[in-house]
Amino acid sequence: MNFMYERVLGGKNGAIGIAVLAALILVILPLVLDLFRLNLVGKYLTYAFAAVSLVLLWGYGGILSLGQGVFFGLGGYCMAMFLKLEASDPESTKIQSTPGIPDFMDWNQLTELPWWWEPFNSFGFTMLAVILIPSIFAFIIGYSMFKRRVGGVYFAIITQIIALIITVLIVGQQGYTGGINGITDLRTLHGWDIRDDSSKYILYFINAFLLFAVIFLSRYILTSKFGQLLLAMRDKEDRVRFSGYDVSNFKIFVFCIAASISALGGAMFTLQVGFMSPSFVGIVPSIEMVIFAAVGGRMSLIGVVYGTLLVNFGKTMFSETFPEVWLFLMGGLFIAVVMFFPNGLAGIWEKHGKKMITCVKNMQCVNVIRTMINAKRTAKLDAPGE
Amino acid sequence: MSTNTDFALAIEDLTVSFDGFKAVDSLNLYIDKDELHVVIGPNGAGKTTVLDLVCGKTKSTSGSIKFKNKELTNLAEHEIVHAGVGRKFQTPSIYENLSVYDNLEVSYPKGRSVFGALTFKRTDEVDARIKEIANEIFLGDFLDMESALLSHGQKQWLEIGMLLIQDPELLMLDEPVAGMSVNEREQTAELLNRICKGRSVLVIEHDMDFVEKIAHKVTVLHQGKILAEGDMKTVQNNPDVIEVYLGH
Numbered sequence: 001m002n003f004m005y006e007r008v009l010g011g012k013n014g015a016i017g018i019a020v021l022a023a024l025i026l027v028i029l030p031l032v033l034d035l036f037r038l039n040l041v042g043k044y045l046t047y048a049f050a051a052v053s054l055v056l057l058w059g060y061g062g063i064l065s066l067g068q069g070v071f072f073g074l075g076g077y078c079m080a081m082f083l084k085l086e087a088s089d090p091e092s093t094k095i096q097s098t099p100g101i102p103d104f105m106d107w108n109q110l111t112e113l114p115w116w117w118e119p120f121n122s123f124g125f126t127m128l129a130v131i132l133i134p135s136i137f138a139f140i141i142g143y144s145m146f147k148r149r150v151g152g153v154y155f156a157i158i159t160q161i162i163a164l165i166i167t168v169l170i171v172g173q174q175g176y177t178g179g180i181n182g183i184t185d186l187r188t189l190h191g192w193d194i195r196d197d198s199s200k201y202i203l204y205f206i207n208a209f210l211l212f213a214v215i216f217l218s219r220y221i222l223t224s225k226f227g228q229l230l231l232a233m234r235d236k237e238d239r240v241r242f243s244g245y246d247v248s249n250f251k252i253f254v255f256c257i258a259a260s261i262s263a264l265g266g267a268m269f270t271l272q273v274g275f276m277s278p279s280f281v282g283i284v285p286s287i288e289m290v291i292f293a294a295v296g297g298r299m300s301l302i303g304v305v306y307g308t309l310l311v312n313f314g315k316t317m318f319s320e321t322f323p324e325v326w327l328f329l330m331g332g333l334f335i336a337v338v339m340f341f342p343n344g345l346a347g348i349w350e351k352h353g354k355k356m357i358t359c360v361k362n363m364q365c366v367n368v369i370r371t372m373i374n375a376k377r378t379a380k381l382d383a384p385g386e
Numbered sequence: 387m388s389t390n391t392d393f394a395l396a397i398e399d400l401t402v403s404f405d406g407f408k409a410v411d412s413l414n415l416y417i418d419k420d421e422l423h424v425v426i427g428p429n430g431a432g433k434t435t436v437l438d439l440v441c442g443k444t445k446s447t448s449g450s451i452k453f454k455n456k457e458l459t460n461l462a463e464h465e466i467v468h469a470g471v472g473r474k475f476q477t478p479s480i481y482e483n484l485s486v487y488d489n490l491e492v493s494y495p496k497g498r499s500v501f502g503a504l505t506f507k508r509t510d511e512v513d514a515r516i517k518e519i520a521n522e523i524f525l526g527d528f529l530d531m532e533s534a535l536l537s538h539g540q541k542q543w544l545e546i547g548m549l550l551i552q553d554p555e556l557l558m559l560d561e562p563v564a565g566m567s568v569n570e571r572e573q574t575a576e577l578l579n580r581i582c583k584g585r586s587v588l589v590i591e592h593d594m595d596f597v598e599k600i601a602h603k604v605t606v607l608h609q610g611k612i613l614a615e616g617d618m619k620t621v622q623n624n625p626d627v628i629e630v631y632l633g634h
Contacts, residue, residue, distance in 0.1 A: 225497050225506035232481045232492050239479040242441055243493045243548065244467035253500045 042204040044312040049265025050289040051304035053258035059298035062234030067159030071134040073281030075263025080276040082126035083186035108175030138259035142252035167282035182277025297346025394586040400449035411610035422582040427607035441473040472554035478541035482534035493548035523547035539570035575599040
């Protein structure tokens with residue numbers, strides 16, 4: 001029990017942080033928001049998976065990936081393929097020239113289901129694929145880079161290029177992937193309609209619980225010796241290597257874990273939003289995920305969730321009113337955070353928020369203000385009369 | 387080509403050339419067990435390069451490095467460490483964001499694989515060992531301090547401690563007293579004399595007074611080659627050495 005408390009919740013401070021976030025996500029937001037807005041929050045929280053993965057990878061490991069959207073997308077596409085197959089039963093697709101295959105395949109003159117789509121008829125396979133396919137892909141990228149000691153800015157650029165390549169590939173292979181439109185019109189999961197109101201609530205809560213599970217898993221990893229080694233590698237890679245560790249293996253592992261965490265978010269995205277398209281895979285969403293993490297605080301598993309929610313609320317608000325300014329604002333926000341608040345919201349909280357709370361607790365504020373007022377009054381009295 | 391020897395470390399015919407420039411040129415160097423061997427030489431003599439070659443940071447062009455008759459030249463860096471070779475860098479290389487305790491724990495030679503590190507537990511044995519080493523390197527009272535706050539000399543000790551906790555059979559130290567006060571130098575000399583028992587120690591140093599205090603044997607390197615070898619007295623009186631250090 002004690003072990004769980006210290007390692008998974010992160011002691012007293014960690015437990016309070018989790019409790020506050022849980023109260024917000026599981027109680028306050030569902031009570032306050034209407035279903036449309038709550039569904040939006042659910043969508044944002046799927047991005048939070050990617051932001052959490054960046055805490056492991058970037059915050060602790062110092063490995064900046066500008067391609068987390070790829071893994072988010074892979075997870076999302078795996079889930080979408082399963083749902084699409086279920087939506088494409090011969091009965092509801094009987095007007096197609098080849099009934100029983102997804103509609104976009106029919107539009108692209110495919111006459112049978114490609115072999116690699118077949119396994120996605122099974123829900124069990126799909127669940128495994130959501131986690132494993134992105135990890136295997138990450139393993140291949142990680143192995144070929146980290147074993148050759150490619151790192152830093154080169155790694156960031158290469159992951160960004162991979163994001164671009166994958167987008168181009170998905171858009172280009174329209175008959176197999178649904179192209180630029182993505183995989184749309186998803187309806188049921190084992191006959192359970194994912195579009196009606198009650199299932200939206202259920203999916204929101206499943207998503208929230210999975211997010212907490214991922215935060216706990218990440219906390220466990222970061223509080224182990226592995227987490228210390230990540231920090232050590234980020235700051236003095238050579239010292240770690242010459243202390244007898246195969247540094248590349250550690251980097252590959254954390255990259256794979258980060259990939260599967262993002263992918264889980266992608267799968268939940270597909271379920272809640274009802275489609276998946278290349279616009280969630282490419283460079284822009286990948287960079288946005290880095291911004292969520294930066295704003296929230298890349299060293300804080302809880303902070304990045306707030307960061308993701310805030311930036312996305314901002315995005316929704318601003319892009320409704322001033323759509324053309326939003327991108328500049330977002331860029332400005334990123335630069336401002338990096339320059340003035342390198343530890344993001346979590347850093348500001350650590351520095352000022354806690355102080356304020358203790359201050360209020362001891363009612364020192366009141367005393368301080370009282371002294372200030374008194375001092376001013378005396379100063380005025382002492383001042384030579386005007 | 388090379389044969390087995392009784393030496394702990396046997397470097398034979400070792401050459402490394404960078405674009406034709408031979409930083410180390412057909413070097414032969416032998417270190418005994420329980421020996422504290424100091425390498426001195428002017429700047430650019432190839433001293434640090436020798437350490438780089440032994441620990442695998444730089445790959446040799448030709449020649450052999452045998453540690454307990456095990457060839458090191460074709461091993462990866464972490465495998466060389468596992469074989470029992472530890473190396474301290476010239477500028478103190480510690481994890482500044484971690485406490486002294488955590489620095490030592492990270493260097494503890496258990497949980498070196500990915501899954502080992504994930505399941506590593508801080509047992510009483512680990513805890514006792516960390517405290518033992520911390521006392522040995524004069525940092526017993528600083529265990530909880532963030533290591534960035536240590537003095538330069540204390541950082542040097544901490545890095546030595548991070549190697550000692552792995553109990554290496556060959557310890558290589560690149561300028562361990564650089565930036566230390568006179569007092570700290572004396573403590574370090576005492577530390578080195580203490581830790582060279584049961585292992586071989588290879589030290590690179592400029593400070594001649596310090597070398598005199600610790601060295602069992604001294605090798606003078608010049609332009610990648612050995613200029614002189616022997617105890618401190620012999621080396622100091624060698625005319626070639628005097629020429630290199632005082633000449634021009």
